[in-house]
Amino acid sequence: MxxxxxxxxxxxxxxxxxxxxxxxxxxxxxxxxxxxxxxxxxxxxxxxxxxxxxxxxxxxxxxxxxxxxxxxxxxxxxxxxxxxxxxxxxxxxxxxxxxxxxxxxxxxxxxxxxxxxxxxxxxxxxxxxxxxxxxxxxxxxxxxxxxxxxxxxxxxxxxxxxxxxxxxxxxxxxxxxxxxxxxxxxxxxxxxxxxxxxxxxxxxxxxxxxxxxxxxxxxxxxxxxxxxxxxxxxxxxxxxxxxxxxxAMGNSVMGQMSGIGGKCVNVADAADATPALLQPCDGGAGQAWVWAYDGTIRSKLFACLDANGSANGAPVTQWSCNGGANQQWSHSNGRIVNAASGKCLDAANGSSANGTRLIIWTCGSNANQQWSIPARP
CATH class of the missing domain: 2.60.120.1270 (Jelly Rolls)
Incomplete structure (x- = not known):
């Protein structure tokens, strides 16, 4: 670092x-x-x-x-x-x-x-x-x-x-x-x-x-x-x-998003289509996110959290910010909800294992859809 x-x-x-x-x-x-x-x-x-x-x-x-x-x-x-x-x-x-x-x-x-x-x-x-x-x-x-x-x-x-x-x-x-x-x-x-x-x-x-x-x-x-x-x-x-x-009024502070098992949302690099995965929280740049005033979730690597589709199981990746509804999210009852599909950010198969892919899925109450996010004052 x-x-x-x-x-x-x-x-x-x-x-x-x-x-x-x-x-x-x-x-x-x-x-x-x-x-x-x-x-x-x-x-x-x-x-x-x-x-x-x-x-x-x-x-x-x-x-x-x-x-x-x-x-x-x-x-x-x-x-x-x-x-x-x-x-x-x-x-x-x-x-x-x-x-x-x-x-x-x-x-x-x-x-x-x-x-x-x-x-x-x-x-x-x-x-x-x-x-x-x-x-x-x-x-x-x-x-x-x-x-x-x-x-x-x-x-x-x-x-x-x-x-x-x-x-x-x-x-x-x-x-x-x-x-x-x-x-x-x-x-x-x-x-x-x-x-x-x-x-x-x-x-x-x-x-x-x-x-x-x-x-x-x-x-x-x-x-x-x-x-x-x-x-x-x-x-x-x-x-x-x-x-x-x-x-930066309207934005959150820069910080981690953590979910099931205390693991963090992680992207390995700045390239488009880089998958969002669960990884141990390490404080690195690939785990630093800002929830922006426009509803996007932006990595320190200058890209947006992106739902690649609207069906259950559609992968969540990092992608260049483009203003699309698939890159806009809201936070409700601990869930992160995608604006385009109405579905929730989900750790696939309910797993907390290192490297678990993040997807979107019909919103429920399971732990794999519960997320802590950076504070927005």
Whole structure:
């Protein structure tokens, strides 16, 4: 499993999907796609809020908190961060991610157009990055906990160096990501908090493939807490000094679908007609599903759960999403019901053995038609 963190991207304009904006506006939140994509990129959720310190031209330290209330799932790829700039024009950001891994998650502190960095606490490291701009990034693998609040603190250390320390305010546990030589001792008074679904670089991505998430980011405070920034613009819900970033509304989180014997719905690869089978749950990409707003069940491999026919015993496979009713499903009394046939997702012959084919069958009350699905908040 590859859980290598992505190369930081320099935010810039990103394509908007009109259907996505309509859906989000109906839900009561105006959401803007994050800067960062190229013309060939996919279309993924993303939100932002802009902050400004009044009456000051530079700051010696800035702190803010991030609380992920709804975890989008182990196999998701989502980044919550606050982006800043320094008075010499350099820009950077720090935040936390999910990394398509069941075992590790990442905290990062990155600055563009610099060459010097040093690690902080044990387990942290710093590395150069390239791609959309070049710079240095200090990182640490650390499994953050949904619902707990993490305080990120930029602080000038002299000689143009800036350190980033993270504190879990629920436990007071603290670690330092590292220090990066920016070349200025003051930070500019404006910043932007954002949520990025960083599969935007894959042209197969869409709003329907990405899991629901919810996070709160507080207004930054500066100069040892004596100043608090105000919101200047936002595409999120703002209450007091907290911006709530809600993304992929109408979708579930990304997770497993488990059935008889505690086994999971599994697809071996991304090819059309790949059969859906029961396999031991392993947290892999072939067992990561999003129940989308349009009734489709989408694998992380960018395909839809598909009933290949309407008769009892018709096989269920993975297939390119095409909008057909045979790819639309509902969940009722623990059963997963296909819209085209009215029949239920079924583990063939009532078996829980590894490799059991999934089919559709007339709905009943047997255990081989009972399924646990990813939560849809």
């Amino acid at each position: 590859d859980d290598t963190p992505p190369t930081p991207s320099r935010p810039r304009g990103h394509h908007r999907n009109p259907l996505r904006l309509i859906l989000l506006l109906v839900a009561g939140v105006t959401a803007a796609l994050l800067p960062g994509g190229a013309a060939h990129a996919g279309d993924t959720p993303g939100t932002y809020s802009n902050w400004q310190f009044d009456g000051v031209s530079g700051l010696g330290d800035v702190a803010y908190t991030i609380t992920v209330d709804t975890d989008p799932g182990d196999q998701s790829q989502v980044y919550w961060s606050n982006q800043v700039s320094w008075t010499n024009g350099h820009g950077g950001y720090a935040g936390l991610q999910t990394n398509a891994s069941t075992t590790r998650r990442l905290f990062l502190f990155s600055v563009w157009d610099v060459t010097e960095a040093r690690p902080g606490s044990q387990g942290s490291w710093c590395q150069a990055f390239g791609g959309e701009g070049e710079g240095m990034s200090c990182r640490i693998w650390h499994t953050w906990t949904p619902g707990q609040t993490y305080r990120f603190h930029y602080r000038a250390e002299g000689g143009g160096w800036w350190g980033m320390t993270v504190t879990n305010t629920s436990t007071n546990a603290q670690f330092k990501l590292g220090s990066i030589r920016v070349g200025a001792d003051t930070m500019s008074p404006g910043s932007v908090s954002w949520t990025e679904y960083y599969r935007w670089s894959d042209p197969r991505s869409s709003c329907a493939t990405e899991p629901y998430s919810r996070a709160r980011i507080t207004a930054p405070v500066g100069n040892n807490g004596t100043l608090r920034a105000r919101v200047t613009s936002a595409h999120v819900t703002v209450s007091g000094s907290t911006a709530t970033h809600v993304n």
